[in-house]
Amino acid sequence: MKERLGPIPVVEMTPEQRAAAQAVIDGPRGALYGPFVPLLRSPELMSSAQRMGEYLRYRSALGTRLSELAILVTARQWDQQVEWAIHAPIAAQEGIAPAAIDAIAQRRAPGGLAQDEQAVYDFCMELHTHKRVSDATWQRAVALFGEHGVTDLVGLNGYYTLLAMVMNATQSAPPASTAAPLP
Numbered sequence: 001m002k003e004r005l006g007p008i009p010v011v012e013m014t015p016e017q018r019a020a021a022q023a024v025i026d027g028p029r030g031a032l033y034g035p036f037v038p039l040l041r042s043p044e045l046m047s048s049a050q051r052m053g054e055y056l057r058y059r060s061a062l063g064t065r066l067s068e069l070a071i072l073v074t075a076r077q078w079d080q081q082v083e084w085a086i087h088a089p090i091a092a093q094e095g096i097a098p099a100a101i102d103a104i105a106q107r108r109a110p111g112g113l114a115q116d117e118q119a120v121y122d123f124c125m126e127l128h129t130h131k132r133v134s135d136a137t138w139q140r141a142v143a144l145f146g147e148h149g150v151t152d153l154v155g156l157n158g159y160y161t162l163l164a165m166v167m168n169a170t171q172s173a174p175p176a177s178t179a180a181p182l183p
Helices: 015-026 043-058 064-077 081-093 098-105 115-130 135-170
Strands: none
Touching (some): 015 043, 043 064, 043 135, 064 081
């Protein structure tokens, strides 16, 4: 597949695109990559999305380990190779078991998850599969993470779904990664 909206040379960027790109580069990501390459065609959308993503990825009430698990579930649901290539190694580094990462990649329910990981996995799977969350799953998540954490969990699923849609539609190429591509 050929990328539909690849990188824009700096000399061809509008002033708005340059400012939006620089904000991403100057932030915790440190570079313009992944979904921000195609999103740069709409600098205001990209700027808004990257601010939300910066919060969800780096400061979520769930913490990085559980946020990365939610990202992996979303990436797998959308067959999103870029998200997987970026986030599978981070999830492993943050403490998600390699066997759990592999199970998610293979579309199998991972075994042996910690209680908080199981709650995140179940919540994400129900939300993606049924487009809603059961009362029992909701209550378990609120008991573990509070309303703030559950709101961030919904936000993580929605935000990474948006990015997956952008990258799937524009056929974004995955970066080199230590993670095996999704089957």
